[in-house]
Amino acid sequence: VHTLGIDLGGTYARAGVVDAEGRIVAAAKTALTQRTPEAVVAAIQGAAKDALSLAKETSAEVASCGIGVAGQLRPGGFVSVAPNLGWRDVPFGQLLAAALGRNVRVVNDLAAAAWGEFSSGAGRGVNDIFVVFVGSGVGSSIISGGRQLHGSTGVAGEFGHTKVVPGAAGRQCGCGERGCLEAYVGGHNLNRQMREAVERLGAGTRLFDLAAGDVSRLTSASLEEAALGGDPAAKEIYDTAALYLGVAVANMVTVLNPARLILGGGVINHCPALRQRVEDHVMAFTNANARAAVQVKTAALGDDSGLIGAALLARSAA
Amino acid sequence: VHTLGIDLGGTYARAGVVDAEGRIVAAAKTALTQRTPEAVVAAIQGAAKDALSLAKETSAEVASCGIGVAGQLRPGGFVSVAPNLGWRDVPFGQLLAAALGRNVRVVNDLAAAAWGEFSSGAGRGVNDIFVVFVGSGVGSSIISGGRQLHGSTGVAGEFGHTKVVPGAAGRQCGCGERGCLEAYVGGHNLNRQMREAVERLGAGTRLFDLAAGDVSRLTSASLEEAALGGDPAAKEIYDTAALYLGVAVANMVTVLNPARLILGGGVINHCPALRQRVEDHVMAFTNANARAAVQVKTAALGDDSGLIGAALLARSAA
Numbered sequence: 001v002h003t004l005g006i007d008l009g010g011t012y013a014r015a016g017v018v019d020a021e022g023r024i025v026a027a028a029k030t031a032l033t034q035r036t037p038e039a040v041v042a043a044i045q046g047a048a049k050d051a052l053s054l055a056k057e058t059s060a061e062v063a064s065c066g067i068g069v070a071g072q073l074r075p076g077g078f079v080s081v082a083p084n085l086g087w088r089d090v091p092f093g094q095l096l097a098a099a100l101g102r103n104v105r106v107v108n109d110l111a112a113a114a115w116g117e118f119s120s121g122a123g124r125g126v127n128d129i130f131v132v133f134v135g136s137g138v139g140s141s142i143i144s145g146g147r148q149l150h151g152s153t154g155v156a157g158e159f160g161h162t163k164v165v166p167g168a169a170g171r172q173c174g175c176g177e178r179g180c181l182e183a184y185v186g187g188h189n190l191n192r193q194m195r196e197a198v199e200r201l202g203a204g205t206r207l208f209d210l211a212a213g214d215v216s217r218l219t220s221a222s223l224e225e226a227a228l229g230g231d232p233a234a235k236e237i238y239d240t241a242a243l244y245l246g247v248a249v250a251n252m253v254t255v256l257n258p259a260r261l262i263l264g265g266g267v268i269n270h271c272p273a274l275r276q277r278v279e280d281h282v283m284a285f286t287n288a289n290a291r292a293a294v295q296v297k298t299a300a301l302g303d304d305s306g307l308i309g310a311a312l313l314a315r316s317a318a
Numbered sequence: 319v320h321t322l323g324i325d326l327g328g329t330y331a332r333a334g335v336v337d338a339e340g341r342i343v344a345a346a347k348t349a350l351t352q353r354t355p356e357a358v359v360a361a362i363q364g365a366a367k368d369a370l371s372l373a374k375e376t377s378a379e380v381a382s383c384g385i386g387v388a389g390q391l392r393p394g395g396f397v398s399v400a401p402n403l404g405w406r407d408v409p410f411g412q413l414l415a416a417a418l419g420r421n422v423r424v425v426n427d428l429a430a431a432a433w434g435e436f437s438s439g440a441g442r443g444v445n446d447i448f449v450v451f452v453g454s455g456v457g458s459s460i461i462s463g464g465r466q467l468h469g470s471t472g473v474a475g476e477f478g479h480t481k482v483v484p485g486a487a488g489r490q491c492g493c494g495e496r497g498c499l500e501a502y503v504g505g506h507n508l509n510r511q512m513r514e515a516v517e518r519l520g521a522g523t524r525l526f527d528l529a530a531g532d533v534s535r536l537t538s539a540s541l542e543e544a545a546l547g548g549d550p551a552a553k554e555i556y557d558t559a560a561l562y563l564g565v566a567v568a569n570m571v572t573v574l575n576p577a578r579l580i581l582g583g584g585v586i587n588h589c590p591a592l593r594q595r596v597e598d599h600v601m602a603f604t605n606a607n608a609r610a611a612v613q614v615k616t617a618a619l620g621d622d623s624g625l626i627g628a629a630l631l632a633r634s635a636a
Contacts, residue, residue: 072607126470128469140573142574144465144467144469144474145467145468147465149462150463150575151446151462151574151575151576151608152445152575152576152612153575153607153611154575155608155611156574158573158608159573161572162568162572163568163569163603166565166568166602176606177605247481247484250481251480251481252573255474255475255476255477255480255570256469257468257471257472257476258469259470281484285481285484287479287495287498288494289390289476290473292471293469293473
């Protein structure tokens with residue numbers, strides 16, 4: 001039997017029909033022109049209809065639906081906070097189930113993506129993985145003995161908000177706290193640090209040249225290029241990010257003893273040398289026994305991981 | 319039905335008859351005069367017989383046996399390495415089962431103690447706990463959704479060997495690596511740091527006075543006394559230990575989102591102000607959502623936790 005998986009971003013929704021092995025049979029994407037819960041539900045309904053039609057399946061053939069949402073959730077399909085959508089306390093699972101006429105399981109987008117990698121991506125074949133996604137933010141998910149950890153109130157995995165520079169000296173993080181890993185490593189904060197460096201140092205640096213008059217053009221790929229090209233300011237940002245991320249990941253691997261460490265997300269994908277540097281740090285700083293057991297892999301499903309994971313998680317909601 | 323729990327230390331073995339609620343019905347302790355596997359098995363056999371006789375139970379009334387061993391284990395009841403006993407690759411579960419005539423489950427001592435706290439100590443009533451024991455070494459155990467995490471090769475929980483000062487600047491740890499949390503926080507290393515301070519600074523310090531001519535008398539309680547009394551060298555060791563431990567624990571709480579953080583072990587028990595300092599750091603450095611969910615508790619079962627936990631874990635070996 002197939003299930004429906006939905007990846008809900010801040011600007012689009014993508015629906016896919018997924019088989020029991022985690023393969024996408026067909027998928028359709030739609031832009032979100034409005035972000036009210038009702039408009040988002042209608043957009044998803046359209047994309048789901050398109051995906052079903054592309055898959056040549058009737059609605060009745062697809063058992064249930066899973067959806068990954070970037071935000072904090074509460075049991076019963078409630079979205080407590082979804083910053084990208086501007087939502088607070090939306091009974092989203094209920095609204096979507098009514099519109100689609102099927103059971104809906106609402107899960108965190110990162111948990112869905114990690115489950116996708118576990119089931120049919122870089123985590124296939126083992127029971128214990130630690131997944132780290134470094135995109136604009138930094139998140140993680142732990143799967144141990146084949147079970148995903150959610151924590152006592154469903155907020156487990158907030159690896160990006162572990163403290164690497166505790167106290168007043170730490171960089172301000174978007175979460176309101178200081179010294180979080182994400183403030184040094186997340187794509188958004190890498191960009192901010194590059195802008196600060198260009199504004200501080202002005203012309204004559206590689207970062208300045210790469211910005212070509214518009215600092216908003218600088219990406220994590222620019223940072224890697226400038227750092228490897230010898231730009232001292234870029235190198236400092238880059239080396240710091242690699243070290244903090246590598247040590248923090250190593251420490252989790254030491255405690256969790258996973259069979260695989262899976263690294264994914266935009267920053268990892270666009271910065272191959274950074275990814276290698278992180279792996280080197282993980283190998284240098286993980287305790288010997290856990291190090292001997294772990295393989296480091298890059299996430300294999302790309303942008304499909306969330307959709308696939310949500311669809312597979314929906315099997316337990318059927 | 320009752321089960322037998324055994325706590326095997328480096329110098330003694332203690333056996334107890336434990337009821338289904340995790341209460342010790344009767345217990346007996348014996349010194350280990352020899353440490354060969356055969357001699358240890360015979361000593362345990364004696365203690366188990368005494369415990370059964372004190373409990374007025376026949377051997378047949380006690381279903382199975384669990385034993386906590388300080389060391390690395392392999393499936394099938396093998397002890398890969400037990401430094402305290404000088405063992406390597408001992409088929410201990412098999413030897414003990416033959417001697418006792420019942421099923422035996424061999425578990426790591428710290429995992430047993432954490433399970434004891436979870437089942438009938440400070441973790442009772444919740445499903446998600448993070449347990450940290452700070453004794454001569456530093457160890458941890460994660461119980462999530464009611465299941466204890468073992469990792470892919472059974473070495474999960476090595477919290478004491480996460481890196482707090484990565485690289486060459488880190489203190490040498492007993493594990494052979496540098497910069498481990500245990501090298502700054504474990505009782506053995508606190509003592510070593512105090513000795514180094516006394517040797518470096520000589521007379522005129524509070525630590526020197528507390529040593530009273532014999533640095534081997536200094537304990538973690540001496541450190542707390544000297545630090546709170548204003549001894550600068552003691553204060554530096556103490557503040558560093560509290561900060562490193564507090565931040566490292568906070569980071570685990572941020573990622574794991576437990577309902578309870580349970581602190582135990584000799585250093586925690588003998589240093590109440592340090593324990594409070596660690597709690598304060600955990601509250602300062604844990605991300606807001608995880609912080610809102612966690613209660614900090616002191617381990618409640620003292621030296622009984624391992625025996626009780628091993629006995630309760632044996633229920634699944636029956």
